[in-house]
Amino acid sequence: MRLRQKVIVLAVAPLIVALCAIALYVRQGAVTLAQQQRATIERAYLASKEAELRHYVQLATHSIAHLTGSGRSDPATLEEAKRILSTLSYGGDGYFFLYDMKGHNLMHPRQPELVGVDMWNWVDAAGAKSIQALIGRAKEGGGFQRYHWVKPSTNRAAPKLGYVVPVANWGWVMGTGIYLDDVEAALAQVADQQSRNIQDTLLWIAGLAILAATGVAVGGLALNISEHRVADAKLKVLAQRVVESQEEERARLSRDLHDGISQALVSVKLQLEAGIIRLDGDEARRQQARAGLERTVEQIKTVLGDVRRISHDLRPTLLDDLGLAPALDHLASEFGEHAGTPVRFRAVGAVDVLSEVAATVLFRIAQEALTNAERHAGARSIEMLLERMGGAVVLTIVDDGVGFDADSVAVHPKRGIGLRNMMERMEAIGGRLAIVSSAAGTRVVASIDVKE
Incomplete structure (x- = not known):
């Protein structure tokens, strides 16, 4: 389809449809108003005539009263x-x-x-x-x-x-x-005048529609003439967009590394630190350290698996194997075990209705929120709730940490990378993210509409 045809289809046709709808609405309103006006005039005229008839009959009654x-x-x-x-x-x-x-x-x-x-x-x-x-x-x-x-x-x-x-x-x-034939004739004259007024209004609307369509057509012709002149500019914009796409892909990879590998390494670090401390104790504590180091080895294997999964679009395996709710439950248990901060997770309602992309986003939001609570908030307990609320699936994460200034951190050039990642992920899928933080703790609410 040529550019001029696109202009006609995308601009002139909707314009004409809109003006036709306006004309029909105006005509219906004018007809209704005319009917109401006619009824009002008729009532007023008949009321005056009724009063006149009463007066005449009273005069006649008085004339023969004697x-x-x-x-x-x-x-x-x-x-x-x-x-x-x-x-x-x-x-x-x-x-x-x-x-x-x-x-x-x-x-x-x-x-x-x-x-x-x-x-x-x-x-x-x-x-x-x-x-x-x-x-x-x-x-x-x-x-x-x-x-x-x-x-x-x-x-x-x-x-x-x-x-x-x-x-x-x-x-x-x-x-x-x-x-009453004179009354009906007068009302017919009023109706005829109203009809002419409605017709004149519709003619004005039709004239405006023709002028507007002509203006759009002329604009489309001018745009078509200038199309060749802006071809080079379009190519430059396209090249710039390619560069931006590459940067966006790098940013996506950076977010996935931050959201996946970083949390796993933090957990490994905590286990190693705990193991080192236990090695200095008695035989029982050394056994605990050995068991903890064995778990750390297993987690390192998991980290290596995560690296391999990053090469395949960085999709969490837990979501593929278990679904969103079980994956979040496992994440909460694992985080509570490794970070030492208890995480209570609940799932309410039919929550396994999201697309794979949306489920991944919520999983990443949960990972980032838990990591922030452990790193920055000093939280003693965390609650995580996944629930179906009407036409949306909502993930709510609440901690009792020290809180932070969400607005200033989000715009800081060297801080708030995790928050920006969370916001960008939600915006990319049309979701909504709300973060409320104070000295009493932080609440993160991520909501995604369900598409049936």
């Missing part, structure tokens, strides 16, 4: 109340209507042909028995009811919001209503 409160119900009084209500109107399509509790129309100023008609089972354009619903609201004490009715100005059925109240002493249902 008749309904007179206690009379003779035909003349009833006709006078109907006449007054028929003359009341507001707007182009606002009027009042009257029904009795059985659904007979008593007064309708815009559709006089309905007067006297039994409309109890009348069904509106939506298939609902609207008159029954209005009378039911009135029996409840009054309220709002939506239904469909013919609008006088257009002579077409339209949605309507009615408000009715009972005229209890006469058995009437009085009400009025407003048509």
Whole structure:
């Protein structure tokens, strides 16, 4: 794949995908916001209309209050109340209507042909028995009811919001209503404007995507033109990297020598010193010295074996033969025997799940930590815990030595080689190393995530 193609795949394509995702997110958010805004406007508009309808009905009620409160119900009084209500109107399509509790129309100023008609089972354009619903609201004490009715100005059925109240002493249902087609038209206009705004926003995003993709393509072209000019520089960098790789390999070999042979020789030295001291004693102590020297000979053989193993990538044989937990247990026992500092080791949970490289790193961390505790801390006891904690295997080593300043030692040019080795090993495999030290002792925690 050529460089320009790589630029397109690795830069332009993710950019376009990201902008498309942003556009979809913006569009979804804008649509949701528009729906919420429409609902808010509708609620506010209907609330104002409901308040307006209540006001109109109150005015109509007051206009016939002198008749309904007179206690009379003779035909003349009833006709006078109907006449007054028929003359009341507001707007182009606002009027009042009257029904009795059985659904007979008593007064309708815009559709006089309905007067006297039994409309109890009348069904509106939506298939609902609207008159029954209005009378039911009135029996409840009054309220709002939506239904469909013919609008006088257009002579077409339209949605309507009615408000009715009972005229209890006469058995009437009085009400009025407003048509909602104007409300729906206004809301449709708002929705159309919101849709245009969303479309304009998406067009802006598309324009930005085109400009960004063009910019990346132009940059890729410029990079392709300059590719030949930087070829020599790349070769120089490659040569430098080869040198650095050689130095890194030497550093790795140095770390392995320090982590393996050094600890073994320290143990041999301690046994030899102990043997020399015992040779000056009685026969029993000389026998102990002889036994200790025999063990030292065996350990020297082990050291020679370690040297041979270093030539084969310096992998600890204990890990191959026993696994990480048994290898650490053996290391703790051996160190406690030779260094004279008791080491208590425990393994908790399923810990034999690490790769060979990760297990080697933890083993080396343990070796280095024990050596540091013996050499520098003057520890009287050491605890070592290998446990499975969630998705990680954690090795914790705690001693009760004098402690040290971890930050200053780690950056000292002539000290802290072991600490730097530990840190570099953990970083190389993506692990985490934490060292906390004080006058009360030192805690080393090495954590490696388990890859299923």
